[in-house]
Amino acid sequence: xxxxxxxxxxxxxxxxxxxxxxxxxxxxxxxxxxxxxxxxxxxxxxxxxxxxxxxxxxxxxxxxxxxxxxxxxxxxxxxxxxxxxxxxxxxxxxxxxxxxxxxxxxxxxxxxxxxxxxxxxxxxxxxxxxxxxxxxxxxxxxxxxxxxxxxxxxxxxxxxxxxxxxxxxxxxxxxxxxxxxxxxxxxxxxxxxxxxxxxxxxxxxxxxxxxxxxxxxxxxxxxxxxxxxxxxxxxxxxxxxxxxxxxxxxxxxxxxxxxxxxxxxxxxxxxxxxxxxxxxxxxxxxxxxxxxxxxxxxxxxxxxxxxxxxxxxxxxxxxxxxxxxxxxxxxxxxxxxxxxxxxxxxxxxxxxxxxxxxxxxxxxxxxxxxxxxxxxxxxxxxxxxxxxxxxxxxxxxxxxxxxxxxxxxxxxxxxxxxxxxxxxxxxxxxxxxxxxxxxxxxxxxxxxxxxxxxxxxxxxxxxxxxxxxxxxxxxxxxxxxxxxxxxxxxxxxxxxxxxxxxxx
Numbered sequence: 001x002x003x004x005x006x007x008x009x010x011x012x013x014x015x016x017x018x019x020x021x022x023x024x025x026x027x028x029x030x031x032x033x034x035x036x037x038x039x040x041x042x043x044x045x046x047x048x049x050x051x052x053x054x055x056x057x058x059x060x061x062x063x064x065x066x067x068x069x070x071x072x073x074x075x076x077x078x079x080x081x082x083x084x085x086x087x088x089x090x091x092x093x094x095x096x097x098x099x100x101x102x103x104x105x106x107x108x109x110x111x112x113x114x115x116x117x118x119x120x121x122x123x124x125x126x127x128x129x130x131x132x133x134x135x136x137x138x139x140x141x142x143x144x145x146x147x148x149x150x151x152x153x154x155x156x157x158x159x160x161x162x163x164x165x166x167x168x169x170x171x172x173x174x175x176x177x178x179x180x181x182x183x184x185x186x187x188x189x190x191x192x193x194x195x196x197x198x199x200x201x202x203x204x205x206x207x208x209x210x211x212x213x214x215x216x217x218x219x220x221x222x223x224x225x226x227x228x229x230x231x232x233x234x235x236x237x238x239x240x241x242x243x244x245x246x247x248x249x250x251x252x253x254x255x256x257x258x259x260x261x262x263x264x265x266x267x268x269x270x271x272x273x274x275x276x277x278x279x280x281x282x283x284x285x286x287x288x289x290x291x292x293x294x295x296x297x298x299x300x301x302x303x304x305x306x307x308x309x310x311x312x313x314x315x316x317x318x319x320x321x322x323x324x325x326x327x328x329x330x331x332x333x334x335x336x337x338x339x340x341x342x343x344x345x346x347x348x349x350x351x352x353x354x355x356x357x358x359x360x361x362x363x364x365x366x367x368x369x370x371x372x373x374x375x376x377x378x379x380x381x382x383x384x385x386x387x388x389x390x391x392x393x394x395x396x397x398x399x400x401x402x403x404x405x406x407x408x409x410x411x412x413x414x415x416x417x418x419x420x421x422x423x424x425x426x427x428x429x430x431x432x433x434x435x436x437x438x439x440x441x442x443x444x445x446x447x448x449x450x451x452x453x454x455x456x457x458x459x460x461x462x463x464x465x466x467x468x469x470x471x472x473x474x475x476x477x478x479x480x481x482x483x484x485x486x487x488x489x490x491x492x493x494x495x496x497x498x499x500x501x502x503x504x
Contacts, residue, residue, distance in 0.1 A: 006140035006148075006170050007221055015221045022167050022220040023049035028057070028064040030132035031090075033123075033159035036078060037071035037317035037344065038271060038296050039229035041152030043135045043169045045222055047078040054087040065089040069123075069131070071154020071317070071344055072116060072295075072388060073097070075229035083109065092128070093119045094386035105382045113376060113383065116295065117348035117392040120158040124190060134163035138211065139174040141221070146210040149182045149341065150174050151228055152317030157184055157343045160213040167220045168213075173227050177332035183207045183340045199352045202266050202293045203312040203340065232321045233299060236277035239405045242436035243274055244281035247361065247401065250432065250439050252285070254399075260359075266293035268353075268393045269301070270362040271319055274403050276300040278361060283307055293356050295347050295389045297339065299324040305338050314340045316347040348392040360397035362390040364404045367458070368420045369451040369471060370483055371427035371442050373402050379494050380421030387424050395429045406435035406460035412502040414463040416454060418470045419490035433458050447483045448475075463503070 036042025057064035079097035093114035103109040140148040185207035279300020292313035304310035438457035478484035
């Protein structure tokens with residue numbers, strides 16, 4: 001134990017060991033719940049040590065694979081390290097690692113894509129099988145054994161409660177001033193004994209700032225000093241700025257019409273450059289005293305807090321660029337009173353999202369002319385990342401908004417198509433579609449009315465005539481039915497791309 005050790009509990013100090021020693025306690029065939037959410041708060045050393053162990057087993061002709069459950073995506077040091085040695089039998093609930101994605105789409109790794117709000121309860125219900133081991137990063141261990149959460153909370157509460165055995169990574173790189181920024185709620189129960197979640201404002205504290213864990217389950221403690229993964233975001237391009245402009249104009253109109261208050265309603269924003277562009281647009285807008293109830297806190301929201309535009313943000317994790325992360329750590333005292341990190345079963349809870357009236361803004365891969373959205377699959381079969389929390393928010397939001405450029409792959413793909421090749425969000429959960437071309441407000445419209453608005457407002461001009469042609473012929477062939485389609489052609493755009501490399 002170093003003189004600067006954050007392991008303050010005497011009994012747990014006796015369980016400090018190396019990452020390789022801790023990894024040796026994990027057997028092939030077990031399910032491991034690991035901390036981590038969008039590159040924050042994941043274990044830094046044990047996955048690498050476990051990958052070395054798996055490599056040795058492979059060289060000895062032994063098959064060594066485990067199930068990996070997390071909060072969401074993690075980092076190359078976890079997903080990438082284990083996927084590269086073919087060490088993952090089953091992955092859930094969300095991933096974004098290229099090696100992991102390649103193995104999934106090659107049929108070499110099983111993958112379950114789950115709404116993020118469902119994961120904890122699925123584990124409690126026993127739907128996913130037994131959770132054998134939890135490997136959780138924390139920022140420190142107090143004298144009484146309570147755990148200071150790290151830069152994400154995710155599913156850590158459930159992993160610590162449900163796992164038979166627990167391994168802790170205590171990461172001294174994490175800012176000590178994170179202590180007190182968390183709100184871990186221990187009031188959730190199973191049906192039929194569930195009680196309402198008592199959150200009526202984004203800043204409401206309903207839990208405690210620490211994680212609990214039965215010390216008898218903790219079999220190892222590993223001390224680390226390693227940074228979170230943080231990837232620079234590219235500056236907003238013209239398309240992203242135009243998309244952001246359409247969203248700001250729409251929100252301003254909703255305020256004018258009396259459908260939103262002057263300070264809007266709590267904001268939720270997905271991960272990515274378009275999301276950050278929308279946040280930048282809000283920073284330049286006249287809106288004041290904004291709040292956020294979201295799952296990740298990106299650069300754009302940090303900028304809104306710094307400028308005084310955003311009064312409070314509730315999330316489950318940070319997802320910051322290197323510069324923004326350095327700024328957060330340098331000025332943590334400023335942000336501590338304006339940010340809460342919660343378990344993802346609460347940050348993404350449908351009941352709370354509905355009660356607060358969240359404005360949900362998420363990216364997508366494609367939408368069809370009737371408003372159905374595909375946010376997970378390329379050409380219908382190949383997983384990209386996963387549904388994440390977009391369904392939790394879209395289904396329950398006051399306003400459900402989906403954003404994308406109108407075309408991809410240098411214009412060879414239209415992101416507005418006759419029929420989506422995979423459906424994650426049905427037309428019933430999609431209220432607004434936005435591309436750089438414009439914004440389609442689909443509220444109160446029938447499917448046929450939606451089709452005209454989506455084509456005219458959102459489709460790229462290069463693809464708009466073909467979409468109009470498809471729709472007009474579908475109207476004739478389907479005799480004006482509720483949702484007119486030409487089934488022989490509905491997915492022909494995707495088939496054409498697979499054969500020729502272009503939807504044109």
